[in-house]
Amino acid sequence: MYDLIVIGGGPAGLAAAHAAWEKGVRKILILERDRELGGILNQCIHNGFGVKTFGEALSGPEYAARFEELVEKTGIEVKTDTMVLDVDPDRNVYAVNPTDGYVTYSAKAVVLAMGCRERTRGAISIPGSRPAGVFSAGTAQRYMNIDGFMVGKRVVILGSGDIGLIMARRLTLEGAKVLACVEIMPVSSGLRANIARCLEDFGIPLLLSHTVTEIRGDRRVTGVTVQEVDDKMAPIPGTEQYFDCDTLLLSVGLLPENELTKKAGIDLDPRTRGAYVFENRETETEGIFACGNVLHVHDLVDYVSEEAKFAGEAAAEYIANGERPRESFSVTTSGGVTYTVPQKIRKDSGMKLINVYLRVNRKVKKGDIVIASPEKEIARYHKQNLAPGEMITVGLPSVLLPADGGSDTLNVSLEVTEA
Amino acid sequence: MRNMTCLECPMGCQLSIDEQTLEVTGNNCPKGEAFARAEITNPVRILTTTAVIESETESMLPVRTKDPIPKGSMDAAMKAIKNVRVKAPVEVGDIIVEDLVGTGVPLIATKRVLK
Numbered sequence: 001m002y003d004l005i006v007i008g009g010g011p012a013g014l015a016a017a018h019a020a021w022e023k024g025v026r027k028i029l030i031l032e033r034d035r036e037l038g039g040i041l042n043q044c045i046h047n048g049f050g051v052k053t054f055g056e057a058l059s060g061p062e063y064a065a066r067f068e069e070l071v072e073k074t075g076i077e078v079k080t081d082t083m084v085l086d087v088d089p090d091r092n093v094y095a096v097n098p099t100d101g102y103v104t105y106s107a108k109a110v111v112l113a114m115g116c117r118e119r120t121r122g123a124i125s126i127p128g129s130r131p132a133g134v135f136s137a138g139t140a141q142r143y144m145n146i147d148g149f150m151v152g153k154r155v156v157i158l159g160s161g162d163i164g165l166i167m168a169r170r171l172t173l174e175g176a177k178v179l180a181c182v183e184i185m186p187v188s189s190g191l192r193a194n195i196a197r198c199l200e201d202f203g204i205p206l207l208l209s210h211t212v213t214e215i216r217g218d219r220r221v222t223g224v225t226v227q228e229v230d231d232k233m234a235p236i237p238g239t240e241q242y243f244d245c246d247t248l249l250l251s252v253g254l255l256p257e258n259e260l261t262k263k264a265g266i267d268l269d270p271r272t273r274g275a276y277v278f279e280n281r282e283t284e285t286e287g288i289f290a291c292g293n294v295l296h297v298h299d300l301v302d303y304v305s306e307e308a309k310f311a312g313e314a315a316a317e318y319i320a321n322g323e324r325p326r327e328s329f330s331v332t333t334s335g336g337v338t339y340t341v342p343q344k345i346r347k348d349s350g351m352k353l354i355n356v357y358l359r360v361n362r363k364v365k366k367g368d369i370v371i372a373s374p375e376k377e378i379a380r381y382h383k384q385n386l387a388p389g390e391m392i393t394v395g396l397p398s399v400l401l402p403a404d405g406g407s408d409t410l411n412v413s414l415e416v417t418e419a
Numbered sequence: 420m421r422n423m424t425c426l427e428c429p430m431g432c433q434l435s436i437d438e439q440t441l442e443v444t445g446n447n448c449p450k451g452e453a454f455a456r457a458e459i460t461n462p463v464r465i466l467t468t469t470a471v472i473e474s475e476t477e478s479m480l481p482v483r484t485k486d487p488i489p490k491g492s493m494d495a496a497m498k499a500i501k502n503v504r505v506k507a508p509v510e511v512g513d514i515i516v517e518d519l520v521g522t523g524v525p526l527i528a529t530k531r532v533l534k
Binding site for chain 2: 035042045046047048051052057058059060061062065144145146147148170173174175191192193195196197200201299300385
């Protein structure tokens with residue numbers, strides 16, 4: 001019997017396990033399906049990680065190494081090459097690996113830290129033939145950065161998420177010609193800094209409100225058709241451009257990888273596609289916590305580490321003292337706020353400050369994030385340069401929460417002051 | 420006036436610099452001011468890429484320049500790194516090339532490869 005099992009040895013799992021150890025939990029097991037710890041950071045060789053956590057811009061492997069070293073210095077047990085098949089609500093974890101075979105582990109608490117995966121061509125239904133040369137951006141990143149294979153010579157990138165932007169630069173540096181980065185939305189979901197250093201630095205055009213409407217090629221991609229779209233995202237006839245290319249990368253979004261969460265009977269929030277969680281990142285199933293990209297897709301690993309530390313500490317608190325009373329406020333959203341994490345805030349959380357992560361649905365120069373109960377406004381935060389691609393954090397002091405007897409909901413909304 | 424996105428941290432502040440007076444606006448920290456001045460005189464970037472490694476477990480070793488190098492040196496640097504052959508073991512921070520294409524900046528490993 002373990003005190004804590006952490007599923008996933010990427011940045012979230014490492015930070016959660018280490019934080020729990022620091023809080024005195026001793027029997028901790030990390031289960032990782034890859035051959036090494038570090039998760040997707042291992043293939044993210046570009047720099048920019050850790051500015052908030054360490055005050056310097058590290059590459060992905062360096063950032064992972066910092067946390068791996070912290071974990072190595074503890075007595076945390078790690079099993080790599082281990083695939084978790086099932087988790088149940090009683091915190092039994094069923095897994096397989098080449099040395100132990102099929103095994104069942106049990107724990108007082110479980111942290112879900114499985115990360116996310118990429119949306120594929122099937123998810124966005126691009127018409128055309130099915131030749132080789134269509135890759136998700138992260139797959140191409142793995143081929144290039146881990147395995148050392150070049151994926152193509154003339155490339156079009158569909159989607160302007162961060163991985164697509166990073167790959168535009170990576171491919172260009174390695175000698176490929178990136179013809180365009182095509183984005184169906186009128187605004188990129190990537191970080192502004194990545195648009196500047198990955199596209200503008202290399203003169204790669206960003207075609208906003210455009211999409212790929214046909215993939216051509218028999219054995220290998222020979223070209224793609226790109227069309228402008230209208231405000232309903234429907235292709236506009238007559239705007240077809242043909243790109244002669246051998247490769248199409250898809251950077252069309254990430255989905256939290258929640259198969260295990262569902263098997264454990266935990267409900268998912270359709271907005272985040274991750275579990276509903278309380279302010280301490282505990283799911284609706286007692287003793288099972290979630291953090292990192294399996295809970296909601298973050299734009300910076302620094303936020304993943306921050307949230308995971310928090311979940312690890314909360315798991316430690318749960319192991320030591322048991323469950324806190326579940327009476328809580330439900331957090332709703334409106335007016336341009338697309339989601340919040342957490343979705344539930346306990347009335348007696350035992351915390352002074354509750355960190356609320358949220359996203360907005362459009363670009364706004366200046367706006368206020370307003371937290372209100374049905375009776376009155378309780379907090380207002382002035383924010384600048386809001387964008388869908390940039391997660392917003394607000395700290396809600398728990399003394400501001402409505403006193404007992406009032407309503408059980410809190411609403412988070414955006415009030416635009418300068419569009 | 421020239422407008423640019425600050426690359427010093429993920430915030431991505433929108434900077435403007437007056438090319439005559441070198442006055443910078445839109446920055447939220449002193450790093451942004453220095454960035455904008457460098458950007459119109461000698462723009463520099465950290466280069467991150469991979470080098471071939473002889474190892475039992477890895478094919479490629481992730482590497483980066485220890486400090487930013489001029490944008491104009493990027494192509495030459497990439498060509499030079501293509502000819503590099505690293506042998507395991509390597510630690511994070513080990514110097515792979517002392518002075519990368521005359522920039523005075525070393526190329527360092529960003530991953531530990533034990534064997």
